[in-house]
Amino acid sequence: MESINIQKQFPILNQKIHGYPLVYLDNAASTQKSLQVIESLQQYYKQDNANVHRGVHTLSSRATDAYEGARKKVANFLNPEGGTPIIAGAIGLGTAIDFLEGIGLDTIEKHDKQLTSYAVERMKQIEDVTMYGPDDGRFGLVTFNLGKVHPHDLATVLDTYGIAIRAGHHCCQPLMRHFEASATARASFYLYNTEEDIERFILALEKTKEFLKSDFILISS
Known part of the structure; x- marks a missing residue:
């Protein structure tokens, strides 16, 4: 899978943060939209915005057709449904499913596993990096800390290099207590991430370590 070509299909990734190309590694929280x-969302709101299943006019008919087509795809892909339909969201989700199936879920899974393994091996080369969880079966993300540097401080400095990661307890406080960590940093990967992204992340991590120094940062509460 050519992630660099896929990356071009996600407009939000084509920007600079603090003068650096954006490397988005917070995919476990939110993935970007192709x-x-x-x-497809613009198409609906600009040309087809109407209620479904109850109008006889052209807009309602087009919205119904688009919604039902997406609904079938979602049923095959996820198989849940309930409540009042979010029409534009359903249509957008249908397009997203088309996009994913066009690449192939097996291809995406293989890519994410390879990228995770690559990131883990590179991070092992940085002194004072502690990674949490077993290496076997690690898939799509790496949870870690850098010495005594608080994850929020780490994430803040990485952001100045255009690297977006997650920092905190990740809504799993019991696991944090198990690891005896008040918080951790988390880099998570998706189909548009590349080995070049990982290398830029590693370089920024090394620069951040040098800038902060483990004994310089106070652990935040």
Whole structure:
């Protein structure tokens, strides 16, 4: 899978943060929307915005057809449904499913596993990096700390290099207590991430370590 080509299909990734190209590694919290999904939402709101299943006019008919087509895809992909439909969301989700199935879920899984393994091996080369959880079966993310540097401080400095990661307890305080960590940093990967992204992350991590120094940062409460 050519992630660099896939990356171009996600407009939000084509920007600079603090003068650096954005490397988005917070995918476990929110993944980005492809241009196809954005355009399908724009299409609905610009040309087809109407209620479904109850109108006889052209807009309602088009909205119903688009919604039902997406609904079938979602049923095959996820198999849940309930409540009042979010029409534009359903249409966008249908387009997202088309996008994912066009690449292939097996291909995406293989890519994410390879990228995670690559990141783990590179992070092992940085002194004072502690990674949490077993290496076997690690998939899509790496949870870690850098010496005594608080994850919020780490994430803040990494952001100045255009690297977006997650910091905190990740809504799993019992696990944090198990690891005896008040908080951790987390880098998570998706189909648009590349080995080049990992290398930029590693370089920024090394620069951050040098800048902060483990004994310089106070642990935040």
